[in-house]
Amino acid sequence: MTQVDTAPTGQHDSDAEDSGPGTRRADIRRAIRVAFRPELWKRGPVLTALALLLGLLMLLHAKIPNRIWNLGSLAETVLPWFGLFVPLLLAGALWRRSPAVVAALLLPVTVWLNLFGGLLADKSHPGSDLTVASHNVGAENRDPAGTARELAASGADVLALEEITQQAKPVYEKGLAKAYPYHTVQGTVGLWSKLPLSDTRPVDTEMDYGPLGDTKPLAVKMTYNRALRTTVTTDQGPLAVYVAHLGSARVNPREGFSTDSRDRGARALGKAVADERNERVVLLGDLNGTMDDRAFTDITSQLRSAQVAAGDGFGFTWPAKFPMVRIDQILVRGVKPESSWSLPPTGSDHLPVAAGISW
Incomplete structure:
Protein backbone atom coordinates (compact mmCIF):
# COMPACT_ATOMS: atom_id res chain seq x y z
CA MET A 1 0.00 0.00 0.00
CA THR A 2 1.32 3.41 -0.94
CA GLN A 3 1.47 5.98 1.82
CA VAL A 4 0.65 9.57 0.87
CA ASP A 5 2.23 12.28 2.96
CA THR A 6 -0.01 15.23 3.66
CA ALA A 7 1.64 18.52 4.49
CA PRO A 8 0.32 20.43 7.48
CA THR A 9 -1.94 23.25 6.45
CA GLY A 10 -1.55 25.50 9.44
CA GLN A 11 1.27 27.59 8.01
CA HIS A 12 -0.51 27.98 4.68
CA ASP A 13 -3.69 29.13 6.35
CA SER A 14 -1.75 31.62 8.44
CA ASP A 15 -0.13 33.11 5.34
CA ALA A 16 -3.53 33.48 3.71
CA GLU A 17 -4.85 35.28 6.76
CA ASP A 18 -1.83 37.59 6.83
CA SER A 19 -2.50 38.70 3.26
CA GLY A 20 -6.24 38.99 3.63
CA PRO A 21 -8.42 42.12 3.42
CA GLY A 22 -8.31 42.64 7.16
CA THR A 23 -4.52 42.77 7.20
CA ARG A 24 -4.43 45.18 4.25
CA ARG A 25 -6.87 47.48 6.01
CA ALA A 26 -4.70 47.34 9.10
CA ASP A 27 -1.64 48.26 7.02
CA ILE A 28 -3.51 51.22 5.53
CA ARG A 29 -4.62 52.41 8.94
CA ARG A 30 -1.07 52.05 10.21
CA ALA A 31 0.28 54.09 7.25
CA ILE A 32 -2.31 56.80 7.84
CA ARG A 33 -1.40 56.99 11.50
CA VAL A 34 2.26 57.33 10.58
CA ALA A 35 1.54 60.00 7.93
CA PHE A 36 -0.45 62.08 10.39
CA ARG A 37 2.05 61.98 13.18
CA PRO A 38 2.36 65.62 14.33
CA GLU A 39 6.15 65.58 14.24
CA LEU A 40 6.12 64.73 10.49
CA TRP A 41 3.90 67.69 9.65
CA LYS A 42 6.30 70.00 11.43
CA ARG A 43 9.11 69.09 9.07
CA GLY A 44 10.22 71.53 6.34
CA PRO A 45 8.43 74.72 7.44
CA VAL A 46 10.56 76.85 5.09
CA LEU A 47 9.84 74.59 2.12
CA THR A 48 6.15 74.60 2.97
CA ALA A 49 6.11 78.40 3.07
CA LEU A 50 7.97 78.58 -0.25
CA ALA A 51 5.48 76.20 -1.88
CA LEU A 52 2.54 78.29 -0.72
CA LEU A 53 4.27 81.51 -1.78
CA LEU A 54 4.91 80.06 -5.23
CA GLY A 55 1.25 79.16 -5.62
CA LEU A 56 0.10 82.60 -4.45
CA LEU A 57 2.51 84.38 -6.81
CA MET A 58 1.09 82.50 -9.79
CA LEU A 59 -2.49 82.83 -8.60
CA LEU A 60 -2.23 86.56 -7.88
CA HIS A 61 0.31 87.56 -10.54
CA PHE A 82 7.56 79.31 -12.33
CA GLY A 83 6.52 75.67 -12.71
CA LEU A 84 10.18 74.61 -12.60
CA PHE A 85 10.21 75.33 -8.87
CA VAL A 86 7.65 72.57 -8.25
CA PRO A 87 9.97 69.57 -8.84
CA LEU A 88 12.71 71.33 -6.87
CA LEU A 89 10.40 71.78 -3.90
CA LEU A 90 9.09 68.23 -4.31
CA ALA A 91 12.65 66.91 -4.13
CA GLY A 92 13.09 68.88 -0.92
CA ALA A 93 9.85 67.43 0.44
CA LEU A 94 11.01 63.87 -0.23
CA TRP A 95 14.40 64.58 1.30
CA ARG A 96 12.78 66.02 4.44
CA ARG A 97 10.00 63.39 4.35
CA SER A 98 7.53 66.18 4.87
CA PRO A 99 3.86 65.58 4.02
CA ALA A 100 3.22 69.28 4.73
CA LEU A 113 -2.20 73.62 -14.72
CA ASN A 114 -5.11 76.04 -14.75
CA LEU A 115 -2.97 78.72 -16.40
CA PHE A 116 -0.97 76.63 -18.84
CA GLY A 117 -2.28 73.08 -18.84
CA GLY A 118 -4.29 73.77 -21.98
CA LEU A 119 -1.09 74.51 -23.89
CA LEU A 120 0.25 71.01 -23.30
CA ALA A 121 -2.27 69.43 -25.68
CA ASP A 122 -2.17 69.68 -29.47
CA LYS A 123 -5.19 71.79 -30.49
CA SER A 124 -4.36 72.05 -34.18
CA HIS A 125 -6.71 70.97 -36.95
CA PRO A 126 -5.74 69.95 -40.50
CA GLY A 127 -6.50 72.30 -43.35
CA SER A 128 -6.98 76.06 -43.53
CA ASP A 129 -8.02 78.77 -45.98
CA LEU A 130 -4.89 80.86 -45.57
CA THR A 131 -1.42 80.43 -44.06
CA VAL A 132 0.21 83.47 -42.48
CA ALA A 133 3.75 83.74 -41.15
CA SER A 134 5.93 86.27 -39.37
CA HIS A 135 9.66 86.57 -38.77
CA ASN A 136 11.97 89.06 -37.12
CA VAL A 137 14.78 88.55 -39.59
CA GLY A 138 17.34 90.30 -37.40
CA ALA A 139 19.29 93.46 -38.19
CA GLU A 140 22.55 91.55 -37.78
CA ALA A 148 14.59 84.66 -47.80
CA ARG A 149 14.93 81.24 -49.47
CA GLU A 150 13.85 79.41 -46.32
CA LEU A 151 10.85 81.68 -45.80
CA ALA A 152 9.78 81.39 -49.43
CA ALA A 153 9.88 77.60 -49.07
CA SER A 154 7.55 77.75 -46.04
CA GLY A 155 4.50 77.93 -48.29
CA ALA A 156 2.95 80.83 -46.37
CA ASP A 157 0.40 82.86 -48.35
CA VAL A 158 1.13 86.02 -46.37
CA LEU A 159 4.55 86.68 -44.87
CA ALA A 160 5.50 89.51 -42.51
CA LEU A 161 9.10 90.55 -41.85
CA GLU A 162 10.39 92.77 -39.07
CA GLU A 163 13.75 94.44 -38.47
CA ILE A 164 14.54 94.93 -42.15
CA THR A 165 17.67 97.03 -42.69
CA GLN A 166 18.09 99.27 -45.70
CA GLN A 167 21.03 97.13 -46.81
CA ALA A 168 19.07 93.86 -46.56
CA LYS A 169 15.81 95.20 -48.04
CA PRO A 170 16.75 94.59 -51.72
CA VAL A 171 18.00 91.10 -50.81
CA TYR A 172 14.62 90.16 -49.33
CA GLU A 173 12.76 91.76 -52.21
CA LYS A 174 14.78 89.77 -54.74
CA SER A 193 1.72 88.27 -50.21
CA LYS A 194 0.52 85.88 -52.90
CA LEU A 195 -2.72 87.89 -52.93
CA PRO A 196 -3.23 91.54 -53.88
CA LEU A 197 -2.61 94.28 -51.31
CA SER A 198 -4.35 97.63 -51.00
CA ASP A 199 -4.92 100.53 -48.61
CA THR A 200 -1.41 100.23 -47.20
CA ARG A 201 -0.19 102.77 -44.68
CA PRO A 202 2.23 103.10 -41.78
CA VAL A 203 0.89 102.85 -38.23
CA ASP A 204 2.14 105.28 -35.60
CA THR A 205 3.36 103.35 -32.56
CA GLU A 206 4.68 106.46 -30.82
CA MET A 207 8.35 105.56 -30.98
CA ASP A 208 10.57 108.31 -29.55
CA TYR A 209 13.93 106.62 -29.18
CA GLY A 210 16.85 105.52 -31.33
CA PRO A 211 16.82 102.71 -33.85
CA LEU A 212 15.38 99.49 -32.40
CA GLY A 213 15.47 101.04 -28.93
CA ASP A 214 18.97 99.69 -28.34
CA THR A 215 21.26 101.52 -25.96
CA LYS A 216 24.33 100.36 -27.86
CA PRO A 217 24.90 101.62 -31.43
CA LEU A 218 24.01 99.20 -34.18
CA ALA A 219 26.29 98.42 -37.08
CA VAL A 220 23.39 99.30 -39.38
CA LYS A 221 21.12 102.27 -38.75
CA MET A 222 17.40 101.83 -39.29
CA THR A 223 14.46 104.16 -39.83
CA TYR A 224 11.84 104.81 -37.18
CA ASN A 225 8.62 103.44 -38.68
CA ARG A 226 8.00 99.99 -37.25
CA ALA A 227 4.35 99.16 -37.99
CA LEU A 228 2.05 99.02 -40.98
CA ARG A 229 -1.51 98.20 -41.92
CA THR A 230 -2.69 96.80 -45.26
CA THR A 231 -5.63 94.94 -46.79
CA VAL A 232 -5.18 91.49 -48.30
CA THR A 233 -7.78 90.69 -50.96
CA THR A 234 -9.01 87.10 -50.59
CA ASP A 235 -11.76 85.06 -52.25
CA GLN A 236 -13.72 85.34 -49.00
CA GLY A 237 -13.36 89.11 -48.76
CA PRO A 238 -10.87 91.66 -47.42
CA LEU A 239 -8.55 90.82 -44.53
CA ALA A 240 -6.92 93.62 -42.54
CA VAL A 241 -3.31 92.73 -41.71
CA TYR A 242 -1.12 94.61 -39.26
CA VAL A 243 2.64 94.10 -39.00
CA ALA A 244 4.44 95.51 -35.96
CA HIS A 245 7.78 95.51 -34.23
CA LEU A 246 7.40 97.08 -30.82
CA GLY A 247 10.15 98.53 -28.64
CA SER A 248 12.59 96.34 -26.77
CA ALA A 249 12.20 95.16 -23.19
CA ARG A 250 15.36 95.17 -21.09
CA VAL A 251 16.41 94.33 -17.56
CA ASN A 252 18.88 96.70 -15.91
CA PRO A 253 19.85 97.42 -12.29
CA ARG A 254 18.56 101.00 -12.23
CA GLU A 255 15.14 100.60 -13.86
CA GLY A 256 14.46 96.92 -13.43
CA PHE A 257 12.31 95.62 -16.32
CA SER A 258 12.40 98.57 -18.71
CA THR A 259 9.45 98.51 -21.15
CA ASP A 260 8.27 102.13 -21.50
CA SER A 261 8.64 102.42 -25.29
CA ARG A 262 7.18 98.96 -25.84
CA ASP A 263 4.19 99.68 -23.63
CA ARG A 264 3.45 102.95 -25.45
CA GLY A 265 3.61 101.08 -28.73
CA ALA A 266 1.25 98.40 -27.43
CA ARG A 267 -1.31 101.02 -26.42
CA ALA A 268 -1.04 102.80 -29.77
CA LEU A 269 -1.37 99.50 -31.64
CA GLY A 270 -4.37 98.57 -29.52
CA LYS A 271 -6.02 101.86 -30.46
CA ALA A 272 -5.33 101.28 -34.16
CA VAL A 273 -6.94 97.84 -33.98
CA ALA A 274 -9.91 99.29 -32.08
CA ASP A 275 -10.42 101.82 -34.89
CA GLU A 276 -10.21 99.10 -37.55
CA ARG A 277 -13.51 98.77 -39.42
CA ASN A 278 -12.78 95.40 -41.00
CA GLU A 279 -14.16 92.57 -38.88
CA ARG A 280 -11.36 90.22 -40.01
CA VAL A 281 -8.00 91.22 -38.57
CA VAL A 282 -4.60 89.54 -38.29
CA LEU A 283 -1.72 91.05 -36.32
CA LEU A 284 1.74 89.69 -37.12
CA GLY A 285 4.98 90.73 -35.52
CA ASP A 286 7.62 90.87 -32.86
CA LEU A 287 5.84 92.49 -29.93
CA ASN A 288 8.78 92.01 -27.56
CA GLY A 289 6.52 90.56 -24.89
CA THR A 290 4.36 87.59 -23.98
CA MET A 291 0.60 87.76 -24.09
CA ASP A 292 0.45 87.06 -20.34
CA ASP A 293 1.96 90.52 -19.76
CA ARG A 294 -0.65 93.05 -18.63
CA ALA A 295 0.98 95.64 -20.91
CA PHE A 296 -0.81 94.04 -23.86
CA THR A 297 -4.33 94.17 -22.42
CA ASP A 298 -5.41 96.73 -25.05
CA ILE A 299 -4.46 94.19 -27.72
CA THR A 300 -5.44 90.89 -26.11
CA SER A 301 -8.87 92.26 -25.20
CA GLN A 302 -9.58 92.50 -28.95
CA LEU A 303 -7.48 89.75 -30.54
CA ARG A 304 -6.73 86.17 -29.57
CA SER A 305 -3.50 84.25 -29.92
CA ALA A 306 -3.38 81.64 -32.66
CA GLN A 307 -0.86 79.68 -30.58
CA VAL A 308 -3.14 79.53 -27.55
CA ALA A 309 -6.20 78.68 -29.64
CA ALA A 310 -4.69 76.17 -32.07
CA GLY A 311 -1.05 75.48 -31.22
CA ASP A 312 0.88 72.59 -29.76
CA GLY A 313 2.88 73.60 -26.71
CA PHE A 314 4.15 77.02 -25.68
CA GLY A 315 5.64 77.91 -29.06
CA PHE A 322 17.28 77.99 -26.84
CA PRO A 323 13.78 79.53 -26.97
CA MET A 324 12.49 80.57 -23.56
CA VAL A 325 9.70 83.07 -24.30
CA ARG A 326 7.19 83.67 -27.08
CA ILE A 327 7.55 87.29 -28.11
CA ASP A 328 6.72 86.76 -31.81
CA GLN A 329 2.97 86.71 -32.16
CA ILE A 330 0.12 85.91 -34.52
CA LEU A 331 -3.14 87.37 -33.18
CA VAL A 332 -6.51 87.27 -34.91
CA VAL A 353 6.10 81.61 -36.60
CA ALA A 354 3.19 80.51 -38.79
CA ALA A 355 -0.52 79.82 -38.47
CA GLY A 356 -3.31 78.43 -40.58
CA ILE A 357 -6.59 80.37 -40.44
CA SER A 358 -10.05 79.75 -41.85
CA TRP A 359 -13.08 81.91 -42.37
Whole structure:
Protein backbone atom coordinates (compact mmCIF):
# COMPACT_ATOMS: atom_id res chain seq x y z
CA MET A 1 0.00 0.00 0.00
CA THR A 2 1.32 3.41 -0.94
CA GLN A 3 1.47 5.98 1.82
CA VAL A 4 0.65 9.57 0.87
CA ASP A 5 2.23 12.28 2.96
CA THR A 6 -0.01 15.23 3.66
CA ALA A 7 1.64 18.52 4.49
CA PRO A 8 0.32 20.43 7.48
CA THR A 9 -1.94 23.25 6.45
CA GLY A 10 -1.55 25.50 9.44
CA GLN A 11 1.27 27.59 8.01
CA HIS A 12 -0.51 27.98 4.68
CA ASP A 13 -3.69 29.13 6.35
CA SER A 14 -1.75 31.62 8.44
CA ASP A 15 -0.13 33.11 5.34
CA ALA A 16 -3.53 33.48 3.71
CA GLU A 17 -4.85 35.28 6.76
CA ASP A 18 -1.83 37.59 6.83
CA SER A 19 -2.50 38.70 3.26
CA GLY A 20 -6.24 38.99 3.63
CA PRO A 21 -8.42 42.12 3.42
CA GLY A 22 -8.31 42.64 7.16
CA THR A 23 -4.52 42.77 7.20
CA ARG A 24 -4.43 45.18 4.25
CA ARG A 25 -6.87 47.48 6.01
CA ALA A 26 -4.70 47.34 9.10
CA ASP A 27 -1.64 48.26 7.02
CA ILE A 28 -3.51 51.22 5.53
CA ARG A 29 -4.62 52.41 8.94
CA ARG A 30 -1.07 52.05 10.21
CA ALA A 31 0.28 54.09 7.25
CA ILE A 32 -2.31 56.80 7.84
CA ARG A 33 -1.40 56.99 11.50
CA VAL A 34 2.26 57.33 10.58
CA ALA A 35 1.54 60.00 7.93
CA PHE A 36 -0.45 62.08 10.39
CA ARG A 37 2.05 61.98 13.18
CA PRO A 38 2.36 65.62 14.33
CA GLU A 39 6.15 65.58 14.24
CA LEU A 40 6.12 64.73 10.49
CA TRP A 41 3.90 67.69 9.65
CA LYS A 42 6.30 70.00 11.43
CA ARG A 43 9.11 69.09 9.07
CA GLY A 44 10.22 71.53 6.34
CA PRO A 45 8.43 74.72 7.44
CA VAL A 46 10.56 76.85 5.09
CA LEU A 47 9.84 74.59 2.12
CA THR A 48 6.15 74.60 2.97
CA ALA A 49 6.11 78.40 3.07
CA LEU A 50 7.97 78.58 -0.25
CA ALA A 51 5.48 76.20 -1.88
CA LEU A 52 2.54 78.29 -0.72
CA LEU A 53 4.27 81.51 -1.78
CA LEU A 54 4.91 80.06 -5.23
CA GLY A 55 1.25 79.16 -5.62
CA LEU A 56 0.10 82.60 -4.45
CA LEU A 57 2.51 84.38 -6.81
CA MET A 58 1.09 82.50 -9.79
CA LEU A 59 -2.49 82.83 -8.60
CA LEU A 60 -2.23 86.56 -7.88
CA HIS A 61 0.31 87.56 -10.54
CA ALA A 62 -1.98 90.33 -11.76
CA LYS A 63 -1.74 91.93 -8.31
CA ILE A 64 2.06 92.21 -8.38
CA PRO A 65 2.62 95.96 -8.75
CA ASN A 66 4.59 97.54 -11.57
CA ARG A 67 5.53 100.56 -9.47
CA ILE A 68 8.77 98.91 -8.38
CA TRP A 69 11.03 97.96 -11.31
CA ASN A 70 8.03 96.83 -13.36
CA LEU A 71 8.02 93.57 -11.40
CA GLY A 72 4.46 92.66 -12.38
CA SER A 73 5.23 92.60 -16.10
CA LEU A 74 8.52 90.82 -15.49
CA ALA A 75 6.80 88.07 -13.49
CA GLU A 76 4.13 87.65 -16.17
CA THR A 77 6.78 87.43 -18.90
CA VAL A 78 8.41 84.40 -17.27
CA LEU A 79 5.24 83.03 -15.64
CA PRO A 80 5.33 79.56 -17.29
CA TRP A 81 8.81 78.98 -15.90
CA PHE A 82 7.56 79.31 -12.33
CA GLY A 83 6.52 75.67 -12.71
CA LEU A 84 10.18 74.61 -12.60
CA PHE A 85 10.21 75.33 -8.87
CA VAL A 86 7.65 72.57 -8.25
CA PRO A 87 9.97 69.57 -8.84
CA LEU A 88 12.71 71.33 -6.87
CA LEU A 89 10.40 71.78 -3.90
CA LEU A 90 9.09 68.23 -4.31
CA ALA A 91 12.65 66.91 -4.13
CA GLY A 92 13.09 68.88 -0.92
CA ALA A 93 9.85 67.43 0.44
CA LEU A 94 11.01 63.87 -0.23
CA TRP A 95 14.40 64.58 1.30
CA ARG A 96 12.78 66.02 4.44
CA ARG A 97 10.00 63.39 4.35
CA SER A 98 7.53 66.18 4.87
CA PRO A 99 3.86 65.58 4.02
CA ALA A 100 3.22 69.28 4.73
CA VAL A 101 5.39 70.36 1.79
CA VAL A 102 3.71 67.83 -0.51
CA ALA A 103 0.29 69.11 0.51
CA ALA A 104 1.36 72.73 0.04
CA LEU A 105 2.60 71.93 -3.47
CA LEU A 106 -0.96 71.11 -4.53
CA LEU A 107 -1.61 74.87 -4.72
CA PRO A 108 1.11 75.81 -7.29
CA VAL A 109 0.49 72.64 -9.29
CA THR A 110 -3.24 73.38 -9.54
CA VAL A 111 -2.68 77.03 -10.44
CA TRP A 112 -0.01 76.24 -13.06
CA LEU A 113 -2.20 73.62 -14.72
CA ASN A 114 -5.11 76.04 -14.75
CA LEU A 115 -2.97 78.72 -16.40
CA PHE A 116 -0.97 76.63 -18.84
CA GLY A 117 -2.28 73.08 -18.84
CA GLY A 118 -4.29 73.77 -21.98
CA LEU A 119 -1.09 74.51 -23.89
CA LEU A 120 0.25 71.01 -23.30
CA ALA A 121 -2.27 69.43 -25.68
CA ASP A 122 -2.17 69.68 -29.47
CA LYS A 123 -5.19 71.79 -30.49
CA SER A 124 -4.36 72.05 -34.18
CA HIS A 125 -6.71 70.97 -36.95
CA PRO A 126 -5.74 69.95 -40.50
CA GLY A 127 -6.50 72.30 -43.35
CA SER A 128 -6.98 76.06 -43.53
CA ASP A 129 -8.02 78.77 -45.98
CA LEU A 130 -4.89 80.86 -45.57
CA THR A 131 -1.42 80.43 -44.06
CA VAL A 132 0.21 83.47 -42.48
CA ALA A 133 3.75 83.74 -41.15
CA SER A 134 5.93 86.27 -39.37
CA HIS A 135 9.66 86.57 -38.77
CA ASN A 136 11.97 89.06 -37.12
CA VAL A 137 14.78 88.55 -39.59
CA GLY A 138 17.34 90.30 -37.40
CA ALA A 139 19.29 93.46 -38.19
CA GLU A 140 22.55 91.55 -37.78
CA ASN A 141 21.48 88.57 -39.90
CA ARG A 142 24.55 87.57 -41.91
CA ASP A 143 22.60 85.54 -44.47
CA PRO A 144 19.47 87.44 -45.55
CA ALA A 145 19.48 85.65 -48.90
CA GLY A 146 19.37 82.26 -47.17
CA THR A 147 16.66 83.51 -44.81
CA ALA A 148 14.59 84.66 -47.80
CA ARG A 149 14.93 81.24 -49.47
CA GLU A 150 13.85 79.41 -46.32
CA LEU A 151 10.85 81.68 -45.80
CA ALA A 152 9.78 81.39 -49.43
CA ALA A 153 9.88 77.60 -49.07
CA SER A 154 7.55 77.75 -46.04
CA GLY A 155 4.50 77.93 -48.29
CA ALA A 156 2.95 80.83 -46.37
CA ASP A 157 0.40 82.86 -48.35
CA VAL A 158 1.13 86.02 -46.37
CA LEU A 159 4.55 86.68 -44.87
CA ALA A 160 5.50 89.51 -42.51
CA LEU A 161 9.10 90.55 -41.85
CA GLU A 162 10.39 92.77 -39.07
CA GLU A 163 13.75 94.44 -38.47
CA ILE A 164 14.54 94.93 -42.15
CA THR A 165 17.67 97.03 -42.69
CA GLN A 166 18.09 99.27 -45.70
CA GLN A 167 21.03 97.13 -46.81
CA ALA A 168 19.07 93.86 -46.56
CA LYS A 169 15.81 95.20 -48.04
CA PRO A 170 16.75 94.59 -51.72
CA VAL A 171 18.00 91.10 -50.81
CA TYR A 172 14.62 90.16 -49.33
CA GLU A 173 12.76 91.76 -52.21
CA LYS A 174 14.78 89.77 -54.74
CA GLY A 175 14.65 86.51 -52.80
CA LEU A 176 10.90 86.64 -52.22
CA ALA A 177 9.79 88.13 -55.55
CA LYS A 178 9.08 84.82 -57.29
CA ALA A 179 6.92 83.39 -54.50
CA TYR A 180 5.22 86.67 -53.59
CA PRO A 181 4.16 89.00 -56.42
CA TYR A 182 2.80 91.60 -54.00
CA HIS A 183 4.71 93.31 -51.21
CA THR A 184 5.10 96.51 -49.24
CA VAL A 185 7.86 97.75 -46.96
CA GLN A 186 7.20 100.58 -44.52
CA GLY A 187 10.34 101.52 -42.63
CA THR A 188 11.69 98.38 -40.96
CA VAL A 189 8.62 96.18 -41.42
CA GLY A 190 7.21 94.62 -44.56
CA LEU A 191 4.56 92.26 -45.88
CA TRP A 192 4.88 89.85 -48.80
CA SER A 193 1.72 88.27 -50.21
CA LYS A 194 0.52 85.88 -52.90
CA LEU A 195 -2.72 87.89 -52.93
CA PRO A 196 -3.23 91.54 -53.88
CA LEU A 197 -2.61 94.28 -51.31
CA SER A 198 -4.35 97.63 -51.00
CA ASP A 199 -4.92 100.53 -48.61
CA THR A 200 -1.41 100.23 -47.20
CA ARG A 201 -0.19 102.77 -44.68
CA PRO A 202 2.23 103.10 -41.78
CA VAL A 203 0.89 102.85 -38.23
CA ASP A 204 2.14 105.28 -35.60
CA THR A 205 3.36 103.35 -32.56
CA GLU A 206 4.68 106.46 -30.82
CA MET A 207 8.35 105.56 -30.98
CA ASP A 208 10.57 108.31 -29.55
CA TYR A 209 13.93 106.62 -29.18
CA GLY A 210 16.85 105.52 -31.33
CA PRO A 211 16.82 102.71 -33.85
CA LEU A 212 15.38 99.49 -32.40
CA GLY A 213 15.47 101.04 -28.93
CA ASP A 214 18.97 99.69 -28.34
CA THR A 215 21.26 101.52 -25.96
CA LYS A 216 24.33 100.36 -27.86
CA PRO A 217 24.90 101.62 -31.43
CA LEU A 218 24.01 99.20 -34.18
CA ALA A 219 26.29 98.42 -37.08
CA VAL A 220 23.39 99.30 -39.38
CA LYS A 221 21.12 102.27 -38.75
CA MET A 222 17.40 101.83 -39.29
CA THR A 223 14.46 104.16 -39.83
CA TYR A 224 11.84 104.81 -37.18
CA ASN A 225 8.62 103.44 -38.68
CA ARG A 226 8.00 99.99 -37.25
CA ALA A 227 4.35 99.16 -37.99
CA LEU A 228 2.05 99.02 -40.98
CA ARG A 229 -1.51 98.20 -41.92
CA THR A 230 -2.69 96.80 -45.26
CA THR A 231 -5.63 94.94 -46.79
CA VAL A 232 -5.18 91.49 -48.30
CA THR A 233 -7.78 90.69 -50.96
CA THR A 234 -9.01 87.10 -50.59
CA ASP A 235 -11.76 85.06 -52.25
CA GLN A 236 -13.72 85.34 -49.00
CA GLY A 237 -13.36 89.11 -48.76
CA PRO A 238 -10.87 91.66 -47.42
CA LEU A 239 -8.55 90.82 -44.53
CA ALA A 240 -6.92 93.62 -42.54
CA VAL A 241 -3.31 92.73 -41.71
CA TYR A 242 -1.12 94.61 -39.26
CA VAL A 243 2.64 94.10 -39.00
CA ALA A 244 4.44 95.51 -35.96
CA HIS A 245 7.78 95.51 -34.23
CA LEU A 246 7.40 97.08 -30.82
CA GLY A 247 10.15 98.53 -28.64
CA SER A 248 12.59 96.34 -26.77
CA ALA A 249 12.20 95.16 -23.19
CA ARG A 250 15.36 95.17 -21.09
CA VAL A 251 16.41 94.33 -17.56
CA ASN A 252 18.88 96.70 -15.91
CA PRO A 253 19.85 97.42 -12.29
CA ARG A 254 18.56 101.00 -12.23
CA GLU A 255 15.14 100.60 -13.86
CA GLY A 256 14.46 96.92 -13.43
CA PHE A 257 12.31 95.62 -16.32
CA SER A 258 12.40 98.57 -18.71
CA THR A 259 9.45 98.51 -21.15
CA ASP A 260 8.27 102.13 -21.50
CA SER A 261 8.64 102.42 -25.29
CA ARG A 262 7.18 98.96 -25.84
CA ASP A 263 4.19 99.68 -23.63
CA ARG A 264 3.45 102.95 -25.45
CA GLY A 265 3.61 101.08 -28.73
CA ALA A 266 1.25 98.40 -27.43
CA ARG A 267 -1.31 101.02 -26.42
CA ALA A 268 -1.04 102.80 -29.77
CA LEU A 269 -1.37 99.50 -31.64
CA GLY A 270 -4.37 98.57 -29.52
CA LYS A 271 -6.02 101.86 -30.46
CA ALA A 272 -5.33 101.28 -34.16
CA VAL A 273 -6.94 97.84 -33.98
CA ALA A 274 -9.91 99.29 -32.08
CA ASP A 275 -10.42 101.82 -34.89
CA GLU A 276 -10.21 99.10 -37.55
CA ARG A 277 -13.51 98.77 -39.42
CA ASN A 278 -12.78 95.40 -41.00
CA GLU A 279 -14.16 92.57 -38.88
CA ARG A 280 -11.36 90.22 -40.01
CA VAL A 281 -8.00 91.22 -38.57
CA VAL A 282 -4.60 89.54 -38.29
CA LEU A 283 -1.72 91.05 -36.32
CA LEU A 284 1.74 89.69 -37.12
CA GLY A 285 4.98 90.73 -35.52
CA ASP A 286 7.62 90.87 -32.86
CA LEU A 287 5.84 92.49 -29.93
CA ASN A 288 8.78 92.01 -27.56
CA GLY A 289 6.52 90.56 -24.89
CA THR A 290 4.36 87.59 -23.98
CA MET A 291 0.60 87.76 -24.09
CA ASP A 292 0.45 87.06 -20.34
CA ASP A 293 1.96 90.52 -19.76
CA ARG A 294 -0.65 93.05 -18.63
CA ALA A 295 0.98 95.64 -20.91
CA PHE A 296 -0.81 94.04 -23.86
CA THR A 297 -4.33 94.17 -22.42
CA ASP A 298 -5.41 96.73 -25.05
CA ILE A 299 -4.46 94.19 -27.72
CA THR A 300 -5.44 90.89 -26.11
CA SER A 301 -8.87 92.26 -25.20
CA GLN A 302 -9.58 92.50 -28.95
CA LEU A 303 -7.48 89.75 -30.54
CA ARG A 304 -6.73 86.17 -29.57
CA SER A 305 -3.50 84.25 -29.92
CA ALA A 306 -3.38 81.64 -32.66
CA GLN A 307 -0.86 79.68 -30.58
CA VAL A 308 -3.14 79.53 -27.55
CA ALA A 309 -6.20 78.68 -29.64
CA ALA A 310 -4.69 76.17 -32.07
CA GLY A 311 -1.05 75.48 -31.22
CA ASP A 312 0.88 72.59 -29.76
CA GLY A 313 2.88 73.60 -26.71
CA PHE A 314 4.15 77.02 -25.68
CA GLY A 315 5.64 77.91 -29.06
CA PHE A 316 8.62 79.81 -27.61
CA THR A 317 10.48 81.87 -30.23
CA TRP A 318 13.40 83.68 -28.56
CA PRO A 319 16.31 83.26 -28.39
CA ALA A 320 16.40 80.97 -31.40
CA LYS A 321 19.20 78.75 -30.04
CA PHE A 322 17.28 77.99 -26.84
CA PRO A 323 13.78 79.53 -26.97
CA MET A 324 12.49 80.57 -23.56
CA VAL A 325 9.70 83.07 -24.30
CA ARG A 326 7.19 83.67 -27.08
CA ILE A 327 7.55 87.29 -28.11
CA ASP A 328 6.72 86.76 -31.81
CA GLN A 329 2.97 86.71 -32.16
CA ILE A 330 0.12 85.91 -34.52
CA LEU A 331 -3.14 87.37 -33.18
CA VAL A 332 -6.51 87.27 -34.91
CA ARG A 333 -10.07 88.54 -34.88
CA GLY A 334 -12.99 87.45 -37.05
CA VAL A 335 -11.19 84.36 -38.39
CA LYS A 336 -10.65 80.90 -36.94
CA PRO A 337 -7.14 79.70 -36.07
CA GLU A 338 -6.75 76.11 -37.26
CA SER A 339 -3.08 75.56 -36.41
CA SER A 340 -0.01 77.40 -35.16
CA TRP A 341 3.64 76.40 -35.20
CA SER A 342 7.25 77.59 -35.29
CA LEU A 343 9.35 77.32 -38.44
CA PRO A 344 13.00 76.13 -38.51
CA PRO A 345 15.66 78.63 -37.42
CA THR A 346 17.27 81.02 -39.91
CA GLY A 347 20.15 83.45 -39.55
CA SER A 348 18.10 85.47 -37.06
CA ASP A 349 18.03 85.25 -33.27
CA HIS A 350 14.24 84.74 -33.50
CA LEU A 351 12.31 81.73 -34.76
CA PRO A 352 9.73 82.36 -37.51
CA VAL A 353 6.10 81.61 -36.60
CA ALA A 354 3.19 80.51 -38.79
CA ALA A 355 -0.52 79.82 -38.47
CA GLY A 356 -3.31 78.43 -40.58
CA ILE A 357 -6.59 80.37 -40.44
CA SER A 358 -10.05 79.75 -41.85
CA TRP A 359 -13.08 81.91 -42.37
